[in-house]
Amino acid sequence: MADTQTVTATAATAAATAAERDRAVRPQIDNPILRIEDLSLWYGEKKALNEISLEIPEKQITAFIGPSGCGKSTLLRCINRLNDLIDGVRIEGDIRFEDGSIFDPRLDINALRKRIGMVFQKSNPFPKSIYENVAYGCRIQGINKKRDLDEIVEKSLKSAALWDEVKDRLDESALGMSGGQQQRLCIARAIAVEPEVILLDEPCSALDPIATARIEELMQDLKTQYTQVIVTHNMQQASRVSDLTAFLYLGKLIEYGPTEKIFINPMKKQTEDYITGRFG
Amino acid sequence: MSVASHSLSGALAGRASRTGTLFGRSPGRTEAMGKALTWLCGGALAFNLLLVIAILTLLAVNGLSYFWQRDLVELDLKDGRKVLGEIWEVEQAAKVKATATQGPEAAIDRIRMKIGNRDVSGLDFVWLDAKDVAARSRPAGVVMLERLEWGNFYGTMAELRRGGRVLASGPEAVWKAFGPLHEQKLRELAKIHDLEKGGIGDVNYEIERLRLAEKKLDLQKLPAAERSRRKAVLDAGLAERQAAYDKLASRLTALRERFSAETLVMRTADGQTKEMAVGTVLQALRPNAMGTLSKLRVYVGRVGELVSQDPRESNTEGGIFPAIFGTVMMVFLMSFAVAPLGVLAALYLREYARQGFLVRLVRIAVNNLAGVPSIVFGMFGLGFFVYLLGGSIDRLFFPESLPAPTFGTGGILWAALTLALLTVPVVIVAAEEGLAAVPRIVREGSLALGATKFETIRRVVVPAAAPGILTGMILAMARAAGEVAPLMIVGMVKLAPALPLDGKPPFLHLERKFMHLGFHIYDVGFQSPNVEATTPLVFATALLLIVVVTLMNLVAISLRNHLRRKYAGSAV
Ligand SMILES: Nc1ncnc2c1ncn2[C@@H]1O[C@H](COP(=O)(O)OP(=O)(O)O)[C@@H](O)[C@H]1O
């Protein structure tokens, strides 16, 4: 199935006229780590993504904004192929990660997911101890030595700015933590396997302002090491944290560019309307 | 609480329709109905609780009083007879009829008395009319004997003899001499038991083993030289064991002789005498001379005997330890079988199978399986496990003991497997619910870290569903422990010669038949030759069955709660 996808993708690319391509405003990206090319996705009969093309730069924060239901999460979940699990999903187009297609049938999907981590909208710690939550990804990869794991757990929790709060109760259940702590634990869990890209799907939507601020701060700290893609429908958040912003509407990419430009001087009317709060 | 929420919602509804009437409003009709419903529900619950408490009290009162040593009462009857025994109940019988024939005062009290001495009088119990009793007394010197055979004896001690010689005579002298002598006899009895069950049992076991090995040799196709060499080895072993057996047997005979050397002569209330070996007396008491404390000690001792000893006298006396052991072990084996069976099936249905018409059909079938009468499972167990599986196992692995079956007859393994089939729907349903309750987002969290579906299920989904699975196990165990009917045809027996777990290799004897508390209740209560005497024992056994089931459930529940606490943090 993935084979035909790539074929149709190239065919589509060739057939696409310059006029069509210019429908979305896109910037020139120098060092893309991910290249989304004419990506369309159907849930059964319903088309949720419509020929989206954009490039995501390395070690920067890219934000997807747009009204709810416009396909932000769907797009994000394509990047680590989490949509594969949903019955009736059909994908056309391609996503290139380090010059290979992530839809390549020879690709080891679990290895891909190790390199592209994800933090979900609702914090989803495993029903295990704090320690085991962070160590989970490593154990999956076969790292089971206590000394190595101790080191990784400590490093990850420190990176997620959680270490000082939990270092005395690593053996307690992760479900006993506060919402903000749980979400930071999920970030720690994601970075414990040292991915290159971290996908964050509305990571702060269930958090209070203080916890939100801590996560945003954390994202800035992580920028030196990781490429981050964040979905949010909170425009202030997008303007605060991201370097680039993509505006999606009804499954289409409307405008993509440096965050200041999108927020201060958008090229498209729809973008402006959304940003100024006229709809969405 | 529900009253409060009712009136609150009523108040809110009121505010919505007529603003400004939040206070001072008379209660509406729905509110009154709500209150009535609350009372109805509460009443139904209270009624249920009351029934449960009534059952437990009935069992406790009847069962626990059985072990209490009552005073011995001597009744002088108007016709000159004397009766000695324990008064079990006094019943106001035939009151109406009595007034019709004998005037208004003559309510007839009837006394049920346990007189024991079954070997003398033939009956354990008598009914007496209270009006026939001239006098009653509680003589201090009367003795109650618990015996290995023939039940209790009530009377006075007359003589103690060794061979033909009289050692002591007269109630007091015999009582004094009896104590130390009896202790010695009990030690000898223990020695005899050891020899029978230990030494001789072991040698017998060995002889049987060698005999079977010899038979197996005959079945094998071996060169003649090799065969005769092996046969010689076996024969030598057999001869050696046989010699050992003879030695032990003669020792046993000597022990037995010494054991029954001393006899005790007892006199019943109406003057008959009875001679019995001192060793056959298990316990001698003078209940009327005992204080509460020593009676309490006897009580505790009897309860201890019940739970730790083998039964005697075709289950009507002695303990019920093998039945407790059999029940617990069978339930454990059942759990070991049903847990993987149920969980794997649930995993397939919930995690791997494509949700569709077929899976729905399977689910309905599983649910209905739980409603199949248990005896049907018993028949299936007999046909499939015992005859088919067991028969094949016998032909393949135990041809030497054929035609006597090893696994081809009922046994604890087949019983456990039959019950596992019976209870597997419960486990499947509970496990499926537990699995379904694990949120999709948690699974995706695991997949997003690079785990495969199998790893996700093994490391995240199953642990998270473990409390739900254990709930299913608890229900299954409770059901299995109470199930009797199907077991009657797949290996449960009235009296098992040996426990399914003992010190002889291979230690766990899955092919053996076993005893069960549920069947024991039925057997003792309705099949025993002496139903009257054993009725309290039935209550005590029923109480014990409930205690055993409760204990097993408590273990499982505490395990579940431990898991919940471990995984759920402060949430629970
Ligand atoms: N599993 C699914 N099955 C069918 N439709 C879906 C599924 N997930 C999302 N959709 C639909 O796809 C569209 C985009 O959804 P989503 O990506 O979740 O939007 P957003 O994250 O921007 O709010 C919505 O219209 C939604 O109803």
Ligand SMILES: [Mg+2]
């Ligand atoms: Mg979303």
